[in-house]
Amino acid sequence: MKRSYLILLLFALTLISLFVGVHSVSIKGLLAGDEVQQMLFLKTRIPRTVSLILAGGMVSVGGKIMQHLMQNKFVSAGTIGMMDSAQLGILLVMLLFPNSSILGRSTAAFIFSYLGVLLFLNLSKILPKGDPMILPLTGVMFGNIIGAIATFFAYQFQLVQNVSSWLQGNFATVMQGEYELIYLTIPVFIILYFFGYQITIAGLGSELSTNLGLNHQRLQWIVFALVALGSSSVLIMVGNIPFLGVVVPNLVSLFYGDHLKDTMGLTAILGSTFLIICDILARVVIAPYEIPVSVVVGIIGGALFLLLLTRRKIR
Template identity: 35%
Template sequence: MSPRNPVAAWEHRPRRSGLSLLVGGLLLLLVLGLVSVCIGVADFDPVDLVRTGSQGRSMRLFMVSRVPRTLAAVLAGSGIAVAGAVMQMSVRNRFVSPTTAGTTQFAVVGLLLVALFAPGTSVLAKMLVASACAVAGSAVFLWLLRLLPHRRTSDDVTVPLIGLMLGGVVGAGTTFVAWRYDLLQSLGSWTAGDLSRVLAGRYELLWLVALIVLLLYLAADRLTVASLGAETATGLGLSYHRTINLTIMAAAVMTAVSVVVVGSLPFLGLVVPNIVSRLMGDNLRRSLPIIAVGGAVLTLGCDVVGRVVRYPYEVPLSVIMGVVGAGVFTVLILRGVERG
């Protein structure tokens, strides 16, 4: 028997499932956070933490290393996942993300420029230069998309391939310059996501990511309207191009900050938004909190796995995330081709 009001039933269904997903994600994030602060090469005794208070060794380890690392994973993961989601809505393609649009690679270019011309500069200055390069890279990507015939811009495979080729060319040039000036080791630390170097005083820039995520949530309805296309959005009274440009800039800045602090996180901005979209639909107001929590859970989970799989050694976060993300990305590509 069909429900008396099927429309109302359908409207309420995503909200209930969204709430359950959000609560479940937060609980899983809490568990992973507790595990994260308790594991590591150095011994950590929670009992000693309570007994000695702020003067004990466990408290210093807790506040200087374990908590900053956990918060960095949560903030960076949330930021990259949300960046991927808003980029996908702006370009109207499911397979666009910071790593498949060249944004991450251009952020690394900014760090390379700082290392070449101002090696002793502050972390804030590095973030500003990397952000400027990331914004420029996103603009180049959008410009290349505009050169395509309109009938091709909606092709699920063509758009990310353009971004991957752009990122490949930029990455190759960056590697050559780094090799020429003996900066390959530094380049490796930027391109490989790794939380082992995160300490108190070195991750605080990531709180800017949290602020941008909050602003994007407040503008979620505008972004949802913009994802309907220029004609529809303009007809509804929205300044389409301004909204898209500001959104892409926000995504680029979040990407750059994450690269400066923790390095590149491959496929994160691709996998999480696609999974949440399949479960929740395209209403960004409802899905954005779950995307943020999902990105944090995936990042923190991969970090925990990397710390225990070869204990007491660590597998870099980007390696674990690359394996997971590449597999999911391949499945999404194949399904997109089958539907096309």
């Protein structure tokens, strides 16, 4: 599919997202000055759609960059323990500072997610290099250990329901005045785009990129800090979104190649498109009720992930 078609598809889905929901909102009603429809449109529909676009783009681009730097097609924030580490940080803040603000929880999520990915990077250096599945499988086990620690504390202090409901991927609660932290993904994406050329070189491997004059380790630290910052803001605002950071980058690589800077914008567009489609389905499948978008993404993304694994096995 041509890039222009993808942009048009995203634009069309954005319009649909603005007008799909339990309560009726129409162009006619907005133009007629219906106060209820105008309030819903400004306070819920626009924030929700903007959040979908930014979250889908950030998670997908973050996954693409991780895969490139770690030279593995199946790593993402969800498969190397980054999100589990962020959740542990959020839980500790809820325990130690129960009245902390969103900014405080976001800071904790960023710090712990960054420490988690740095720890995993050191762990990955001692892993065998033969099978590319070893790295993501180890990452999943690493994340499960951190998740188990978080679950232990959550049960110990009776916070399981609070944590699980708060961190489940869901855009139904996004409202004006409570979602603006997700705009942090915009400067993160811009900075990552300007690092695109260096990240492309770093993806050739530590030894080769160093020979080309690049400080490979320092670039990794900077880039993973940016990815952790963007991913943490998404987690805080809308919760965890499974498979998105793995499936979308692989689809982009499959059809458009692996040149990072050329495909970064495309990855963001496709990620936003995929997430909006899943969110629209989440709103209409059992209307007038709504299911969390993470459930829909998990089903569709999981099926696509299995197809990618099968395709790899066949090759």
